[in-house]
Amino acid sequence: MDGYIARKYNLVTKWGMVIDPLADKLMLLTVLICLAIKGYIPLIVVILIAVKDSLMIISGVFLYKKNTVIPANIFGKASTLLFYLSIFMLPINKYIGNIVLKIAVISAFVALINYSIIYFKNRKLESNPSQ
Numbered sequence: 001m002d003g004y005i006a007r008k009y010n011l012v013t014k015w016g017m018v019i020d021p022l023a024d025k026l027m028l029l030t031v032l033i034c035l036a037i038k039g040y041i042p043l044i045v046v047i048l049i050a051v052k053d054s055l056m057i058i059s060g061v062f063l064y065k066k067n068t069v070i071p072a073n074i075f076g077k078a079s080t081l082l083f084y085l086s087i088f089m090l091p092i093n094k095y096i097g098n099i100v101l102k103i104a105v106i107s108a109f110v111a112l113i114n115y116s117i118i119y120f121k122n123r124k125l126e127s128n129p130s131q
Contacts, residue, residue, distance in 0.1 A: 002020060003020055003072075006020075014064075014069050020072075021056075021060075021072055021076070022057060022060070024080060025053045025056070025057065028049070028080070028083055029046070029049060029050060029053060031087055032045060032046045032049060032083075033046055035087070035090065040090050040091075040094065040097075041090070041098070041101060045101060045105055048105055048108075048109075049105065049108060052108055052109060052112055055112065056112060056115070059115075059119075063119070068119075068122070070115055070118055070119060070122075073111075073114065073115075073118075075107070075110055075111035075114040075115075076111040076114075076115070078107055078111075079104060079107040079108045079110070079111045082100060082103055082104035082107050083101070083104040083108075085100050085104075086098070086100035086101035086103075086104050
């Protein structure tokens with residue numbers, strides 16, 4: 001919602017493009033930790049997402065220092081949606097919630113790969129501007 005408001009009122013900043021996904025990742029990770037503690041999900045899910053998000057955060061800081069920001073795209077947004085859907089489903093139907101959670105974990109890594117591809121394509125274009 002905050003991203004929508006920022007775009008609607010032309011309040012988008014480079015800092016916001018970095019900090020908003022960070023806040024979303026921390027909130028999601030907090031919820032996943034709570035679900036793992038309560039036994040709703042396996043701890044490996046928390047570990048995988050923590051590692052993936054740590055890679056993205058470290059990369060984001062590195063890119064921010066180089067004056068580069070890769071904004072969220074459909075893969076990252078779909079992954080987030082799947083996580084929230086699985087979190088909603090878990091108390092209702094643990095079996096279906098865990099299936100959606102597995103799909104969400106896979107989609108999170110697809111998003112990571114997609115962001116990496118975007119970065120390397122942009123880097124290649126910057127080093128060879130004639131292409």
